[in-house]
Amino acid sequence: MAYVAVKGGERAIDAAHAWLAAARRGDGAIVELQTAQIREQLGRAVDRVMAEGSLYDPELAALAIKQSQGDLIEAGFLLRAFRTTLPRLAATLPLDTATMRLTRRISAIFKDLPGGQVLGPTYDYTHRLLDFALLENAPVAPAPQAEAIAGPTPRVADILGHEGLLEADARSEDEPFDLTRAPLAFPAGRDARLQGLARGDEGFLLGLGYSTQRGYGNNHPFVGELRAGEVDVEIVPAELGFAVCIGTVTLTECQMVNQFAGSKTEPAQFTRGYGLAFGHADRRAMAMALVDRALRAEELGEARTAPAQDPQFVLSTCDNVEATGFVEHLKLPHYVDFQSELETIRRLRATAERTQAASLPEAAP
Amino acid sequence: MKGYNFAYLDEQTKRMLRRTLLKAVAIPGHQIPFGAREMPLPYGWGTGGIQVTAAVLGRADTLKVIDQGADDTTNAVSIRRFFARTAGVATTTRTASATIIQTRHRIPETTLTEAQIIVYQVPQPEPLYQLEPSRTETRRMHALADYGAMHVRLYEQVARYGQIAISYDYPVMVNGRHLMAPSPIPAFDNPKMHRMRALQLFGAGREKRIYAVPPYTAVVSLDFEDHPFRASRAAHVCALCGDRASYLDEVVTDDRGGRMFICSDTDHCASRRESAP
Numbered sequence: 001m002a003y004v005a006v007k008g009g010e011r012a013i014d015a016a017h018a019w020l021a022a023a024r025r026g027d028g029a030i031v032e033l034q035t036a037q038i039r040e041q042l043g044r045a046v047d048r049v050m051a052e053g054s055l056y057d058p059e060l061a062a063l064a065i066k067q068s069q070g071d072l073i074e075a076g077f078l079l080r081a082f083r084t085t086l087p088r089l090a091a092t093l094p095l096d097t098a099t100m101r102l103t104r105r106i107s108a109i110f111k112d113l114p115g116g117q118v119l120g121p122t123y124d125y126t127h128r129l130l131d132f133a134l135l136e137n138a139p140v141a142p143a144p145q146a147e148a149i150a151g152p153t154p155r156v157a158d159i160l161g162h163e164g165l166l167e168a169d170a171r172s173e174d175e176p177f178d179l180t181r182a183p184l185a186f187p188a189g190r191d192a193r194l195q196g197l198a199r200g201d202e203g204f205l206l207g208l209g210y211s212t213q214r215g216y217g218n219n220h221p222f223v224g225e226l227r228a229g230e231v232d233v234e235i236v237p238a239e240l241g242f243a244v245c246i247g248t249v250t251l252t253e254c255q256m257v258n259q260f261a262g263s264k265t266e267p268a269q270f271t272r273g274y275g276l277a278f279g280h281a282d283r284r285a286m287a288m289a290l291v292d293r294a295l296r297a298e299e300l301g302e303a304r305t306a307p308a309q310d311p312q313f314v315l316s317t318c319d320n321v322e323a324t325g326f327v328e329h330l331k332l333p334h335y336v337d338f339q340s341e342l343e344t345i346r347r348l349r350a351t352a353e354r355t356q357a358a359s360l361p362e363a364a365p
Numbered sequence: 366m367k368g369y370n371f372a373y374l375d376e377q378t379k380r381m382l383r384r385t386l387l388k389a390v391a392i393p394g395h396q397i398p399f400g401a402r403e404m405p406l407p408y409g410w411g412t413g414g415i416q417v418t419a420a421v422l423g424r425a426d427t428l429k430v431i432d433q434g435a436d437d438t439t440n441a442v443s444i445r446r447f448f449a450r451t452a453g454v455a456t457t458t459r460t461a462s463a464t465i466i467q468t469r470h471r472i473p474e475t476t477l478t479e480a481q482i483i484v485y486q487v488p489q490p491e492p493l494y495q496l497e498p499s500r501t502e503t504r505r506m507h508a509l510a511d512y513g514a515m516h517v518r519l520y521e522q523v524a525r526y527g528q529i530a531i532s533y534d535y536p537v538m539v540n541g542r543h544l545m546a547p548s549p550i551p552a553f554d555n556p557k558m559h560r561m562r563a564l565q566l567f568g569a570g571r572e573k574r575i576y577a578v579p580p581y582t583a584v585v586s587l588d589f590e591d592h593p594f595r596a597s598r599a600a601h602v603c604a605l606c607g608d609r610a611s612y613l614d615e616v617v618t619d620d621r622g623g624r625m626f627i628c629s630d631t632d633h634c635a636s637r638r639e640s641a642p
């Protein structure tokens with residue numbers, strides 16, 4: 001009765017977990033990876049996991065990466081499952097990215113601008129040649145240091161905004177929607193959409209953003225500004241009544257300047273798409289800005305023809321923890337459903353055979 | 366479990382879930398959106414059912430968890446362990462001894478009682494999603510009880526195959542008002558939902574919807590007068606207990622067409638074998 005004796009699921013699960021732990025550790029002769037090494041040396045992976053895990057905690061993100069053997073979607077899932085158990089102690093004030101301590105700031109639409117262009121630690125102009133020197137763990141020479149940027153570094157949005165050429169930031173004093181506490185409903189407000197995109201899968205956002213560039217809902221984007229750096233996080237404790245800084249986060253912000261819109265009553269203005277991501281994440285922030293702008297099609301009176309312009313399609317599909325769960329759940333047992341399908345298909349075939357037999361011409365006598 | 370609340374979820378979240386459940390019971394078959402939490406198990410593994418169970422579970426409850434009708438499938442084992450670990454409640458494989466039964470894809474063969482709650486894991490709560498992907502539109506269709514499209518779909522199957530060809534997740538009308546997805550149970554189980562004595566709760570975590578069928582509510586599988594609903598099963602006898610009426614799994618025994626059929630409900634089959642003379 002070997003086929004039927006499926007008892008022992010519990011022992012199988014325990015054994016699988018033990019094997020997984022051993023596989024994760026790998027060859028014991030190789031020194032074990034420290035989470036501090038992941039945090040310091042795999043920063044882009046840590047940033048992605050913090051974004052998709054919706055939790056700014058480089059230490060825990062590094063732990064999740066180690067625990068998941070570098071499977072970044074699994075790591076983001078670990079972080080989210082932890083995040084959901086955390087108490088909510090306070091809400092921060094809106095971050096002021098104009099006061100960002102910049103490590104990177106570029107504009108593709110102005111040759112120069114107040115505060116200047118700052119390349120920062122970017123891969124943009126590296127030649128993609130494998131650097132075999134890294135195999136040797138050779139010491140790295142210190143990077144040259146420039147003077148800190150003197151004076152304000154206004155956001156490009158504010159520069160164009162002075163002339164009225166760019167639509168202004170929508171102002172709202174309302175409590176922003178939180179899709180981790182309330183179910184998303186459609187039509188979804190821009191706050192809900194931006195929150196969904198901010199923790200959406202980077203690959204999915206990239207593909208959708210790219211699809212707009214390939215004609216599926218094009219919105220004529222220019223990178224108005226891409227900036228990255230540290231921003232203070234402030235709260236106003238009720239017992240104090242004034243703002244106190246509780247820490248800093250590193251962010252990448254993308255202001256996309258897009259196709260202008262106007263009407264008989266409204267003068268023409270450039271429109272905007274917005275992207276914001278934890279850590280250094282040009283690709284994520286830019287793709288998010290493209291998709292944010294695409295999702296504004298209806299609001300801006302544009303024809304909604306492409307997937308990137310469909311809020312339900314984008315927001316219900318962009319979450320990689322949901323997506324990976326539902327795709328991968330297909331490997332769970334489905335044999336009851338399959339059995340019912342087997343019975344149906346056998347019944348349909350039997351019916352068809354009977355019908356066919358009945359319609360055959362009578363054999364000649 | 367150290368560091369976590371009883372049954373994992375915090376009390377605020379459970380209160381939110383219970384409010385949702387009350388609404389769901391008040392409007393049988395109607396999907397209620399809720400702020401589903403991220404659970405430490407993946408979406409698709411039963412996060413909706415787990416949240417519903419966590420919200421109704423008390424210390425005195427006895428929990429049974431089945432997947433494909435069986436208590437010993439790996440995911441059923443995993444979910445049962447989750448609650449044994451986070452709530453410390455008693456667990457059982459005996460349908461009759463359970464006060465709460467969480468299930469994926471089956472309704473037990475043993476008739477449930479008023480003292481029991483059955484919690485279904487639901488992957489897709491929207492019965493109309495294959496006909497209309499937009500949830501804005503399906504919400505409108507439910508509001509107007511505009512279910513003509515589903516009847517047309519069934520009619521198309523009759524026209525093409527000479528019969529309705531839906532095998533599982535067979536759509537039902539609840540309380541004569543709401544079209545409901547019964548979750549991917551085989552159509553064979555649908556009649557068990559009709560006027561069931563137990564409270565039936567449905568949780569869809571990824572889709573963030575909860576719905577319910579209160580005890581003794583009418584649950585009718587869609588059909589036509591000239592093509593009535595049929596609950597079909599493999600026309601075989603259980604090789605282990607000899608049951609001729611239970612829902613059967615087909616077990617492949619070799620690569621030359623060898624088959625045996627056994628009860629999908631492992632507790633039902635074991636009980637019959639124990640009580641056999």
Ligand SMILES: [Zn+2]
Nearest residue numbers: 603606628634
């Ligand atoms: Zn049997």
